[in-house]
Amino acid sequence: MLGVVITTALFHNHPDLPEGQLAKLRASVVNMRALADVARGLGPSGLGAYLLLGKGEETTGGRDKASILADTLEALLGAIYLQYGLDIASEVIHRLFDPLMAESAGRARGWTGRRASRS
Structure with a gap:
């Protein structure tokens, strides 16, 4: 669901980015380190x-292990989804991840700009 x-x-916020760039952008937001x-x-x-x-x-030091924190966050989001539905779960996800998506998109645009300027 995440x-x-x-x-x-x-996809909706960056329709101009190529599919490969969107996939990289998604991977930079939905990964163990980012979730942790x-x-x-x-x-x-x-x-x-x-x-x-x-x-x-x-x-x-399990309280700060990336794998445990990432799994716990995913479980928490899943519980929110099961209890309150997709709309509320989406709101929570956006509150938690919109800043990270914006930061990652800015970096992606920098990568795209640098690549274009080399051509």
Whole structure:
């Protein structure tokens, strides 16, 4: 669901970008590192502060592991979707990911501009 919302937003907001560039843009927004960064920005201490972890993960820094944070954020978004439906889940996704999409799109436009200026 996250991928569909992000892909739809990128397609509608950047119809002039070629398909390959849109795919790269989507990949820069929907990946483990980006999801973990968004999760770290939730709440006063990040999403990791709210996790119940086993002793092993607790002692090895599991609260800040990118894979755990990314999976937790995806699970949270899935729960929001199941409880409240696609419209509310889309709103939440946009609030969390629109800044990242804008930043990534700016970089993509810079890549496109540099490539065009070399030609």
